[in-house]
Amino acid sequence: MRVTQGCFSFLPDLTDDQILIQVQYCLEQGWAVNLEFTDDPHPRNTYWEMWGLPMFDLKDAKGVLMELHACRKIYGDQYIRLSAFDSNHGWESVRISFIVNRPKNEDGFHLDRTEGQSRVQRYTTRAYATDRPEGKRYT
Amino acid sequence: MSEGGAAAQASPPKINLSEEFAESGVGPVLQQLDDELVGLAPVKQRIREIAALLLVGRVRSKFGLVSQAPTLHMSFTGNPGTGKTTVAVRMAEILHRLGYVRRGHLVAVTRDDLVGQYIGHTAPKTKEVLKKAMGGVLFIDEAYYLYRQENERDYGQESIEILLQVMENNRDDLVVIMAGYADKMDRFFHSNPGFRSRVAHHIDFPDYADADLLAIGEKMIAALNYGLSLDAKLALAEYISLRRMQPLFANARSIRNALDRARLRQANRLFAAGDRDLSLDALTTIEAGDIRQSRVFQQTGSSAR
Numbered sequence: 495m496r497v498t499q500g501c502f503s504f505l506p507d508l509t510d511d512q513i514l515i516q517v518q519y520c521l522e523q524g525w526a527v528n529l530e531f532t533d534d535p536h537p538r539n540t541y542w543e544m545w546g547l548p549m550f551d552l553k554d555a556k557g558v559l560m561e562l563h564a565c566r567k568i569y570g571d572q573y574i575r576l577s578a579f580d581s582n583h584g585w586e587s588v589r590i591s592f593i594v595n596r597p598k599n600e601d602g603f604h605l606d607r608t609e610g611q612s613r614v615q616r617y618t619t620r621a622y623a624t625d626r627p628e629g630k631r632y633t
Numbered sequence: 634m635s636e637g638g639a640a641a642q643a644s645p646p647k648i649n650l651s652e653e654f655a656e657s658g659v660g661p662v663l664q665q666l667d668d669e670l671v672g673l674a675p676v677k678q679r680i681r682e683i684a685a686l687l688l689v690g691r692v693r694s695k696f697g698l699v700s701q702a703p704t705l706h707m708s709f710t711g712n713p714g715t716g717k718t719t720v721a722v723r724m725a726e727i728l729h730r731l732g733y734v735r736r737g738h739l740v741a742v743t744r745d746d747l748v749g750q751y752i753g754h755t756a757p758k759t760k761e762v763l764k765k766a767m768g769g770v771l772f773i774d775e776a777y778y779l780y781r782q783e784n785e786r787d788y789g790q791e792s793i794e795i796l797l798q799v800m801e802n803n804r805d806d807l808v809v810i811m812a813g814y815a816d817k818m819d820r821f822f823h824s825n826p827g828f829r830s831r832v833a834h835h836i837d838f839p840d841y842a843d844a845d846l847l848a849i850g851e852k853m854i855a856a857l858n859y860g861l862s863l864d865a866k867l868a869l870a871e872y873i874s875l876r877r878m879q880p881l882f883a884n885a886r887s888i889r890n891a892l893d894r895a896r897l898r899q900a901n902r903l904f905a906a907g908d909r910d911l912s913l914d915a916l917t918t919i920e921a922g923d924i925r926q927s928r929v930f931q932q933t934g935s936s937a938r
Binding site: 546549551552553554555556557558560561 | 735736738757760763764765767768769803806
């Protein structure tokens with residue numbers, strides 16, 4: 495099951511050229527771009543690992559792409575996302591975030607139904623991937 | 634020239650090189666280079682050649698011919714104060730106008746910015762700088778300090794390896810300009826053959842002639858809304874020829890320092906003149922006395938003349 499998180503996730507995966515254009519837009523807005531990766535695709539997992547530091551003072555998107563390629567080399571079997579942080583007063587938050595790399599086989603999620611009091615149904619999702627220990631989820 | 638690109642495959646379109654030149658907007662930059670930089674004839678010549686090469690390359694690509702972007706990594710050698718940094722800034726702009734680099738900014742660094750202090754510190758530091766320089770020009774001042782011959786465990790070597798790799802793989806993303814004194818740069822290239830072969834243009838910055846330095850001085854002072862009186866101009870000319878004999882002469886930089894001190898003395902003189910109304914003329918004119926108070930005259934004054 496294809497994970498759809500962040501911008502563009504209902505579109506086909508962006509090519510490097512398309513990523514380059516998006517990143518260039520972010521840089522032109524003065525946002526700091528950073529890369530994160532994880533192998534826990536649960537939508538509530540906000541704690542993705544950072545790849546290096548956020549990239550400040552960049553003028554050209556090619557620098558970000560360089561890092562992305564380096565990150566893919568090591569974590570190419572995990573999810574990698576790219577987000578841009580706007581430090582301007584009043585925003586001070588992430589303005590855009592999209593997935594730039596995903597595992598070959600996305601296992602999808604298990605839906606748990608629990609019956610509660612008065613036959614009320616509670617739902618929980620759990621990624622099949624997380625059955626396996628960290629680092630071995632998508633190999 | 635609207636049919637230029639579209640009709641490339643049907644019938645060979647006519648492309649006017651001078652129109653192309655005007656369109657690229659590089660003319661004004663070259664003109665500015667000519668106007669603002671005094672002397673440096675060989676440097677300007679080489680920049681023109683590079684501009685011509687890139688322009689022809691652009692036209693060739695319109696015809697659908699192979700026009701592989703040339704390697705433009707450069708090395709600027711010359712004595713202190715000969716305008717290496719100034720030209721590097723211009724170079725970034727020229728290359729940008731010609732579409733060779735995408736952004737046209739200049740990132741000026743020295744050894745400190747590239748080389749780390751402990752193991753594992755260098756690579757991220759160098760990469761950080763390279764990322765910032767992407768799409769522009771990376772200017773490495775005194776590049777020979779990257780390589781310390783006497784210490785084989787120096788981290789500079791690591792930085793050099795990363796630089797070489799990026800210079801090769803990202804040739805169309807950034808231009809690396811290395812600058813430094815001629816003899817040391819020679820030694821540097823000699824011990825790093827990888828650099829020598831990847832740097833296509835070695836540009837030597839000659840020392841300025843006395844007349845050039847005078848013209849530079851006048852330009853500098855005019856840019857600050859000052860002017861030299863006629864006597865002051867003569868004094869400055871004399872100062873230049875005397876200063877040249879002395880050690881640590883740094884061409885244009887020495888002149889800038891001399892003029893800074895002259896401004897200081899002028900302010901002092903106006904202040905000492907006490908309580909009277911100043912005219913605009915008095916505020917903007919540097920007199921011969923402001924220059925002749927320099928130590929350079931006192932030291933040589935007795936012996937030379």
